[in-house]
Every structure is written in structure tokens, then in C-alpha cells.
Amino acid sequence: MSTNVLRTTDGWWVVRDDRALRIETKAVTTAELLADRAAVRAAAASAESGTPVADLVALPPVTTPCRVVAQMVNYRSHARDSGFTGEIPPTFFRKASGSVSGPHDTIVRPAHVKFLDYEVELGLVMGETLPVGTVVEERDLPRHVAGLVLTNDVSARDVQLTKTQFYESKSYPTFTPTGPYLALLEPEDFAHLINLRLRLSVNGEPRQDRTLADMIVRPAQALTLLARFQTLAPGDLLLTGTPGGTALKAPPKPVEKIGALLPPAMKWKAFFNSQAKNPRYLHNGDLITATIATPDGRIDLGEQRTPVADAT
Secondary structure, three states: OOEEEEEEOOEEEEEEOOEEEEOOOOOOOHHHHHOOHHHHHHHHOOOOOOEEHHHOOOEOOOOOOOOEEEEEOOEHHHHHHOOOOOOOOOEEEEEOHHHEEOOOOOEEEOOOOOOEEOOEEEEEEEOOOEOOOOOOOHHHHHHHEEEEEEEEOOEEHHHHHHHOOHHHHOOOOOOEEEOOOEEEOOHHHHHHHHHOEEEEEEOOEEEEEEEHHHEOOOHHHHHHHHOOOOOEOOOOEEEOOOOOOOOOOOOOHHHHHHHHOOOHHHHHHHHHHHHOOOOOOEOOOOEEEEEEEOOOOOOEEEEEEEEEEEOO
16 A cells, blocks of 8 residues: 655654654655655554644645656547647656645746646656666566655646747746645555546536546656656656646637638737637636545545635
């Protein structure tokens, strides 16, 4: 069974049901904690009654600075929403680790962003260095991946589309809510990843709901492809893509073909005029709720509840 770990200003905790037991460790960073698994196991086996989880304020369990890498269009349902047909080339992009925030922190929409979107994603937390050239087989995942986190790849779509700029559009502060739990996996847990179900709702309205069976490039293949050019270290984070159901969707094919004939300024003006009628983008006062778990609860990454507010 996986072990859920919580981070607070007071240190690290193992979560058992609705109680948290302090991990006696000097670890400050996620990488240091992963190197002290004996302390995690000792806390998990403790007979202490612990502290109510409800009394603790969760920080992101992935400490920064670290590498934050993400996969683009990695679920079949998202590919359909985005207008892709045929084979989708695996694509990666970077996010600034300064975008990582707590699981209940407010997502702040910058004043110049009009179209703010959500993307629930499964995050892989690396457990050991992945050198360039590494080939990762399914059986190798327990050696490379220490655990999982729930993330939200918040996106400024008007920046992303007009500038074709993923790094900026997804890297503003608070644009990667992470946690509450770091689920440290045992080797036998990896066979259950396919059953993980990603759900996201806005103000109680379901928006995204898929399992990893909808994923195009699975974690082992993704790490192999990434290792062609990128080294990863313990504590680094890979976001593995989002299911369909985001606010942004490709326009109908006839509209897209007409738009391609227009000058860029006119094309984007027409597109965003149509997007302004879309009520699914995030607004001041919205509340996003997200979960990732297997149906049997063997792996449960907890629940994020993140309000949205405009920058002041």
C-alpha cells in the first residue's frame, strides 16, 4: 500500500486515515525526505495517536526549486477537444517551479489574463537521478518514480495561444497547485496506476473525469522520451497531461479553416471574441475541486480545493 506524506511549516507527516504522525527527520526538501525513507516507515508504523489532519495546513509536498516538466496533449479525450486527428507526437514543456503552490492556496489571475483555464494532472515525483539516455521499462518505474502528487496545470490561454508560449502562460505564481499528499509507492502499487481516476469540478460542476486508461503516452515511455535530452533528479516533478473537459476547445473544422485564411491579428480577435461567450473559463470567486484516486482507495492523492481570485 502507498504511504501518504503531508508537508507543513512544522515538517513532514505520515497520514493515516484522519490522523497525521510526525516524521522524525531532518529533511527539508522533498529529495532529502526521499533519502530518509526509514524515518517515513518508522512514522507509518508508530502506535502514536497523532494529530488530526484537519488541524494542519498543507504546503505543496514538492519543494522548490526543482525541475517541473509537463506533457502536452497526452489524453485521447483532450486530443479530441483540441482538434487533433491521427497520431499525436509526444511533446514536453517546462514550467517555472515558482508556479508551485499549496493544495488550498488561492489561484491568482494576473490582470492581463482574460482566459484562465484548469487542467487536473497526475504528477510523478522522481526518486533517483534519471540520466540522459536512460531507457525506462514498465518494470523499472519503481526504481525511478518515488511517488505521485495531484497537480493542476493552470493556464493563461490568451498568452499561450497568441504567443505560442507555454512557459509564460503556465508559469505565473500559483499556477501549479500541488498536493495535498505525496503518495510514496511500493513496487506492487505501480500495477494499479491504470485505475487512477482524475476528477475536477468548478463550483461543484463536473468538468473533467477520466482514468489513466485514456492516457496516450504512459509514464515509462514518457520518461524514456524525456531522457533523450533532459536529466531529472530526485524531487523533480513530471506532469503527465490532462483529460478532456478543459474550458479551451478547438473551433469546428470549417471555422478553423476560415480562420487560417485571416491575418493573425484578425484571426485571434475573432477567436477570442467567440471565447468570451464561453462560461467555463475561471473567474474571480470560483472554487476548483480536484481529486485523483483508485476506486479501491489503494492510492488516494487527497483533495485540492483552490479558490480563484483576481490580482489586486
